[in-house]
Amino acid sequence: MVYPIDRPLLGTHVSGVTAQWISARLSVSEVDDACRYFSMNGRSDLAGELSRSMAGVRAAAALYISRREEAASAVGSSELPISAASGESSQDHLSVTEAAGVLGLSDRRVRQILAAGTLRGARQGHRWLIGSDDLDGYRMSRVA
Structure with a gap:
C-alpha cells in the first residue's frame, strides 16, 4: 500500500x-x-x-x-533440547535468577511458580531454565 x-x-x-x-x-x-x-x-x-x-x-x-x-x-519430558542442555549460551532461555529480576520477584518465588506449573520451564539437573516466550506469556497473564 x-x-x-x-x-x-x-x-x-x-x-x-x-x-x-x-x-x-x-x-x-x-x-x-x-x-x-x-x-x-x-x-x-x-x-x-x-x-x-x-x-x-x-x-x-x-x-x-x-x-x-x-x-x-x-x-514434555522436562528435558531441554540438546542445544540448550549442552551449555551453549542461549538467549531463548533464562535462569531462575534472571527471570526473578525480570519479574521483580525472589528466586524462591519463581521456583514456587515453576513448581506449581503456572510458569513453564524445563529442568536441567537441579536448575530450571525458562523460555523467554514462556516468561513473556506469564508476564502478560499477570497484567490481564
Whole structure:
C-alpha cells in the first residue's frame, strides 16, 4: 500500500504472545464490524488496512501457538533440547535468577511458580531454565 506523504507510517513488531493476546481479545466479528463501519463511511482504505493487519496478527498468533506446542512436545519430558542442555549460551532461555529480576520477584518465588506449573520451564539437573516466550506469556497473564 502506498501512503500519502502527510501520513506517517507507524509500524510495530509484535511478539507471538502479544499476537495471541490481541487475537484472543478481538473477535473476527468485531474486526468485521469495524471494517464495515469504515467502508460505509467512505474509508475502505482503512477497512482494508485493518483487515490485512488483523489477518497478519492472527497468522502470527497461530504460528506462535504451533511452535509453542512443538516445543512443549519436545520438552514434555522436562528435558531441554540438546542445544540448550549442552551449555551453549542461549538467549531463548533464562535462569531462575534472571527471570526473578525480570519479574521483580525472589528466586524462591519463581521456583514456587515453576513448581506449581503456572510458569513453564524445563529442568536441567537441579536448575530450571525458562523460555523467554514462556516468561513473556506469564508476564502478560499477570497484567490481564
